[in-house]
Amino acid sequence: MTDAGDLPLWAALPVALLLVLGAGLALTGSIGLLRLRSFYQRVHAPTLGTTLGIGCVLLASMLFFSVSQTRFVLHEILIAAFMVITTPVTLMLLVRAALYRDRREGSAEVPPVPAAKSPAERAEG
Amino acid sequence: MSAPLLAWSALVAQLLLVAAMGCGAYRMLRGPRAQDRVLALDSLYVNAAILLLVFGIRTGSTHYFGAALLITLLGFVATTALSKFLMRGEVIE
Numbered sequence: 736m737t738d739a740g741d742l743p744l745w746a747a748l749p750v751a752l753l754l755v756l757g758a759g760l761a762l763t764g765s766i767g768l769l770r771l772r773s774f775y776q777r778v779h780a781p782t783l784g785t786t787l788g789i790g791c792v793l794l795a796s797m798l799f800f801s802v803s804q805t806r807f808v809l810h811e812i813l814i815a816a817f818m819v820i821t822t823p824v825t826l827m828l829l830v831r832a833a834l835y836r837d838r839r840e841g842s843a844e845v846p847p848v849p850a851a852k853s854p855a856e857r858a859e860g
Numbered sequence: 861m862s863a864p865l866l867a868w869s870a871l872v873a874q875l876l877l878v879a880a881m882g883c884g885a886y887r888m889l890r891g892p893r894a895q896d897r898v899l900a901l902d903s904l905y906v907n908a909a910i911l912l913l914v915f916g917i918r919t920g921s922t923h924y925f926g927a928a929l930l931i932t933l934l935g936f937v938a939t940t941a942l943s944k945f946l947m948r949g950e951v952i953e
Binding site: 752759768781785828832 | 881893907910913933
């Protein structure tokens with residue numbers, strides 16, 4: 736709390752709201768991770784925190800430092816862009832690994848491997 | 861007059877994030893299968909990055925930003941490597 740005191744109220748109010756909103760979204764995602772039943776349902780929950788949760792906190796951080804240092808501080812965009820790029824990649828890799836493991840064990844939760852199409856069918860559609 | 865508002869909202873955000881990390885840690889320790897543990901570890905990385913950003917706002921220093929960026933990078937590499945391991949049984953072929 737070194738130089739947080741000199742922030743005007745019009746900037747402090749959205750910063751406070753965005754902070755609590757982002758943290759609340761991250762908590763919602765983690766509760767979903769805890770409560771949902773199967774792995775394929777649980778994959779969806781933490782993405783709430785990785786997109787909107789960290790987005791709100793980054794917006795709050797940008798607003799706070801831009802106003803308190805009276806210049807544009809926009810390097811938080813780096814984290815936002817990086818999260819947007821990496822989250823789908825990691826979760827798709829993870830779900831593919833999980834699907835492969837479940838299929839190899841013959842789990843009833845996942846559909847079986849679809850039959851390979853013949854070359855003629857593949858040419859048609 | 862905005863200092864107590866910011867201090868309290870940062871404190872509330874930190875408590876919410878600690879609760880979120882508790883949920884993630886419980887799922888990682890309990891998680892019935894390996895993919896659940898990897899997913900929980902990934903969400904722990906993201907929550908740690910958010911917590912560091914809130915620390916930065918609370919103390920008014922931009923030094924925490926680098927740590928948050930580093931944690932997101934490490935989270936991406938760790939989750940990718942663990943998914944590869946679950947898929948293939950080895951990380952570097």
